[in-house]
Amino acid sequence: MEERATLRIQATYKPATCGDVQNTTGLLKQDCDQFEIRFRQTCMRTFICLLGIAFVGFGTLAVLLAIGFGWLDF
Numbered sequence: 170m171e172e173r174a175t176l177r178i179q180a181t182y183k184p185a186t187c188g189d190v191q192n193t194t195g196l197l198k199q200d201c202d203q204f205e206i207r208f209r210q211t212c213m214r215t216f217i218c219l220l221g222i223a224f225v226g227f228g229t230l231a232v233l234l235a236i237g238f239g240w241l242d243f
Contacts, residue, residue, distance in 0.1 A: 235241040
C-alpha cells in the first residue's frame with residue numbers, strides 16, 4: 170500500500186507554484202508574493218557579491234602577473 174502511494178505521488182508531481190503553496194498552507198497571496206520578491210532579491214545580492222569577488226580576484230591576479238612579467242615596477 171505504501172509503495173502505491175509513493176508511486177502515485179511521483180507520477181503526479183509538478184513543481185510547486187505560488188498558487189499551490191497558497192492553497193495548501195492557507196497563505197495570503199500577498200505573503201506568497203512577498204516571499205518570491207525576497208527570494209529574488211537574495212539571489213540577486215548573492216550573484217552581485219560573487220561577481221564582485223570575481224572582479225577583485227581577476228584584478229589581483231592581473232596585477233601579480235604584471236609584476237611577475239616586469240610590466241609594473243615598485
